[in-house]
Amino acid sequence: MDLLAQVPQLVVSGITLGCIYAIVAVGFSIIYSSTQVINFAQGEFVMIGAMVAAVLLAKTSLLVAFPAAVASGCLAGALVALFVLIPLKRASVISLIIITIGTSIMFRGLAQLFWGESAIPAPPFTGVAVQGYVEDREFHLFGAYIRAQELWVIGVTALLVVGMHVFFRYTLVGQAMRACAINQLGARIVGINARRMITASFIMAAGLGAVAGVVVSPVFYAKCNMGTALGLGGFCAAVLGGLGNFAGGVAAGIILGIVESLTGGLLWSDYKDAVAFVILLVILLIRPEGVLRKRAEA
Amino acid sequence: MLVETKALTRRFGGLVAVDQVDFQVRRGQTKALIGPNGAGKTTLLNLVSGLLPASSGDILIRGRSVVSCGPHEIAALGLARTFQNVQLFENMTVKENVMVGCHAWSKQGIASGALRWIGHWREEKLIEQEAERQLEFVGLSDLADFPAHSLPFGKQRMLEIARALASRPQVLLLDEPASGLSTRETSELAELLRQISVRGITILLVDHDMQFVMDISDEVVVLDQGRKIAEGTPAEIQVNPRVIAAYLGAEAK
Incomplete structure (x- = not known):
């Protein structure tokens, strides 16, 4: 079969994967901005969202499962902020980062305990019921089949990214969170409760991750260890885009998803997961401040 | 008393x-x-x-003990401040x-901010207008x-004052507001502080520029090695022998 004919299909699945990386990257950036901590539990928030959604979708409708899954993610984020990050605020940033790795392992373990090790399929949001199970609609475009669920992933990602931009740029709370990240002393003196802002940033980042998990669960299936790969991909995207730079992280996430998908489909599928890290290493060697960030911030 | 300290020690x-240290700032x-220095x-x-916890003693703002309060709680009671090295965003x-x-003073919490979009949008407008008013006030x-x-730098300091005023404070703390300013900027600052005072805002400031301090203050407290050694009007302070000794002693070292 002609390999090149597969390219459009691979690009489509790459964009879907890249959207999830993009959301995870934004989550990394939000938490990094407010605490200087790289939260390696970020991928687990996606897993929690996906698991809760997949489990609930078997019993109830999307209208119940979606909010419940996002709320579970937010709760997990709040717990990490309130019981891990804030009590340990005197610890060095590097210890906190290592603690987030521990937290991530804990979440994964708990998920395995509660939901088992096997993948749980979730029905697509807008599928058609066929003989007892739900089949997704498909669209044909530029030589590729696009599933309705993939459009959901792309649409929801776009909505979240625009929403985050508006929130941080135009709302007072968003401005206060930015202020807290830029100058914590200045923020505290004008009456901003820094602890509350840190908690809020964790809840937001976790909520975003959980939304990503919900929309992607019909595409990838929900599995207790899915957070690791998505978290690391999102981390690479965040660093490539420049930590704290939302637009950069989103662009890097989508590019990374596409490159990974093409590598897996056309070259060596065994090395698919290594792609992100090879790119990351090369970029860190030549442009440590990230590709998409302005070189000298004047 | 607006601000009062009782046997405050750190x-x-x-x-x-x-x-x-015991001292009071009247409304x-x-x-x-x-x-x-020091x-x-x-x-x-x-x-x-509220940026540093006290070792002992008490601090009262509007009669309420704030000795265990964080800076955001003290800010909510109507205290604003600026820093010697400006702390802007x-x-x-x-x-x-x-x-x-x-x-x-904005009512917007995180949850209510997300939920009440309309009221929120209106408040946002109000806040923007307030910010523009303060910017006009400081030029x-x-x-x-x-x-x-x-x-x-001089304008950054003015901006920091505008930011402090935007919180609608009852008392404004200024840490060396004239340091790093030119003579002309210092006299502009003095004029601005007089206008702030006319608006009914109480000011507590620290500065090394004696002429500036004596010019705008109603009362002066002199500290030496952590202790209060004198308190009075600028005219009284200028002839106080303990104050002169402290300054001469410091310069002789």
């Missing part, structure tokens, strides 16, 4: 930076804290604004800096959309 290891007055003036401001615009200063209107870090 130790850093063996050093007693602020030692049993509406402009009061200055002066003293030789007298404990900035430490005292940090204690009053460098990457945000001049106007955004002042808008963030409104945080103390920075034409720089509103520039990033804060692009301003020259």
Whole structure:
């Protein structure tokens, strides 16, 4: 079969994967901005969202499962902020980062305990019921089949990214969170409760991750260890885009998803997961401040 | 009394930076804290604004003990301050800096901010207008959309004052507001502080520029090695032998 004919299909699945990386990257950036901590539990928030959604979708409708899954993610984020990050605020940033790795392992373990090790399929949001199970609609475009669920992933990602931009740029709370990240002393003196802002940033980042998990669960299936790969991909995207730079992280996430998908489909599928890290290493060697960030911030 | 300290003490290891200091700031007055280097003036401001916990003693704002309160709680009681090294949000615009200063009185919580979009939008407008008003007051209107870090130092200090005023404070603490300013900028600052005082805002400031301090203050407190050694009107302080001795002693070292 002609390999090149597969390219459009691979690009489509790459964009879907890249959207999830993009959301995870934004989550990394939000938490990094407010605490200087790289939260390696970020991928687990996606897993929690996906698991809760997949489990609930078997019993109830999307209208119940979606909010419940996002709320579970937010709760997990709040717990990490309130019981891990804030009590340990005197610890060095590097210890906190290592603690987030521990937290991530804990979440994964708990998920395995509660939901088992096997993948749980979730029905697509807008599928058609066929003989007892739900089949997704498909669209044909530029030589590729696009599933309705993939459009959901792309649409929801776009909505979240625009929403985050508006929130941080135009709302007072968003401005206060930015202020807290830029100058914590200045923020505290004008009456901003820094602890509350840190908690809020964790809840937001976790909520975003959980939304990503919900929309992607019909595409990838929900599995207790899915957070690791998505978290690391999102981390690479965040660093490539420049930590704290939302637009950069989103662009890097989508590019990374596409490159990974093409590598897996056309070259060596065994090395698919290594792609992100090879790119990351090369970029860190030549442009440590990230590709998409302005070189000298004047 | 708007602000009152009782036997306020702060130790850093063996050093007693602020030692049993009692002083009061009456509503509406402009009061200055002066003293030789290392007298404990900035430490005292940090204690009053909640950035440092006291070792012992008490601080009252509007009669309420705030000795265990964090800076955001003290800000909510109507206290605002500026720093010797300005603490701005460098990457945000001049106007955004002042808008963030409104945080103390804005009703917008995180949840309500997300839920009540309409009321929220209205308040946002109100806050923007308030920020523009404060910028006009300190003379920075034409720089509103520039990033804060692009301003020259003297203007950054004015911006920090505008941000503090945006929180609608009852008392404004200024840590060395004239340091780093030219003679002309200092006299402009003095004029601005007089106007702030006319608006009914109480001012507590620390500065080394004696002429500036004596010019604008109603009362002066002198600290030396953490202790209060004198308190009175500028005229009384200038002839107080203990004050003269403290300053001469400091200079002789």
